[in-house]
Amino acid sequence: MTQTAVLNRPAVGPGLSFGQAVRLVAEREILTRVRSRAFQVSTGIMLAAVLAGVIISGLLGGRTSTTSVAVVGDVAGQVQHADGLEITRADSAAAAARMIENGTVEAAVVPDPSSPAKIKIIADDQAPDALVNKLSVQPEVTLLHPPAVSPGLRYIASYGFGIVFLMSAATFGGTIAQSVVEEKQTRIVEILISSVTSRTLLTGKILGNSLLAFAQVVLLGACAVIGLSTTGENSVLSALGAPMAWFVIFFVIGFVLLAAMFAAAASLVSRQEDVQSTVTPVTMLVMVPYFLVIFFNNNDVVLTIMSYVPFSAAVGMPLRIFLSQAAWWEPLLSLLVLIGGTVGVIMIAAKIYGNALLRTGAKVSVREALRSSGVE
Structure with missing residues (x-):
């Protein structure tokens, strides 16, 4: 001992x-x-x-992501209702494409009369799913038993x-x-x-x-x-x-x-x-x-x-x-x-x-x- x-x-x-x-x-x-x-x-x-852990989780949970988007002509009026978009105006679709190429914006929304939605999204190498979801018309969902x-x-x-x-x-x-x-x-x-x-x-x-x-x-x-x-x-x-x-x-x-x-x-x-x-x-x-x-x-x-x-x-x-x-x-x-x-x-x-x-x-x-x- x-x-x-x-x-x-x-x-x-x-x-x-x-x-x-x-x-x-x-x-x-x-x-x-x-x-x-x-x-x-x-x-x-x-x-x-x-x-x-609590502070980081709170900060990440409260942070909202934004997507930088170039718009052409009257398209701005159709997309301004979407949340989380940083809108930049462009003179033409070609100008919007150049903005994507040089990294000024992540995607562009331009007029497209042949499309049923009358607009078209231009992106670099992959479809911007976040932007597509924001511009899509989502049906209203009603839950009979919403979780507390x-x-x-x-x-x-x-x-x-x-x-x-x-x-x-x-x-x-x-x-x-x-x-x-x-x-x-x-x-x-x-x-x-x-x-x-x-x-x-x-x-x-x-x-x-x-x-x-x-x-x-x-x-x-x-x-x-x-x-x-x-x-x-x-x-x-x-x-x-x-x-x-x-x-x-x-x-x-x-x-x-x-x-x-x-x-x-x-x-x-x-x-x-x-x-x-x-x-x-x-x-x-x-x-x-x-x-x-x-x-x-x-x-x-x-x-x-x-x-x-x-x-x-x-x-x-x-x-x-x-x-x-x-x-x-x-x-x-x-x-x-x-x-x-x-x-x-x-x-x-x-x-x-x-x-x-x-x-x-x-x-x-x-x-x-x-x-x-x-x-x-």
């Missing part, structure tokens, strides 16, 4: 209450993580990426909720797993267990990393709000207000569930080399909601099922609220299901963690950890 490891362990004693011991363990987890240069850099990059949110915005919201959940849960879940195995491998856990119970240690780890994950999600949300405000997307910001608040609530509880699973899975092994294999099933549970909302964000049945499954409710329910698909009582029911599932998982994870924590050597199976008698 290294001197640094000894200094980093919480100074707990038998006279401390459960709450005091949990607070000390949580403080240790938070300080160890916050002081890490890798954590500081990765968090900064993530915040900058979210802010830049545009497909593009629906996808962006799905991606946002999914990627934030994936990054935060995987990052801090992996941190918990690494911490558990490191303490077992260096035998620090034997000293810790002599001062606090395994339940206290597990609770402190979950609480500390949950607070960090919560803080990170709040910061990411703040960056998104700043980006939307900067680009003037006030309507989008207003629509995302309630879903983002629900996302934070669901994420905090959902992360506690996943954190308990990461800790329990990591306690089954004693070497850092074995961590990845034992936490892979939990990592897959973290990835599933992300891929579901990316590929099935337009499938209402899939989103409804997701909103009532504990490990995916943090993504599914806020997205349904954003899409105005959830009744007022559904988030409350989903939250109750999530809380119930979290309590059940914590009880099982605490038993596995306590029974496997002091076991070294070969990997302990889940069945063996549930059956054996460990430390409390």
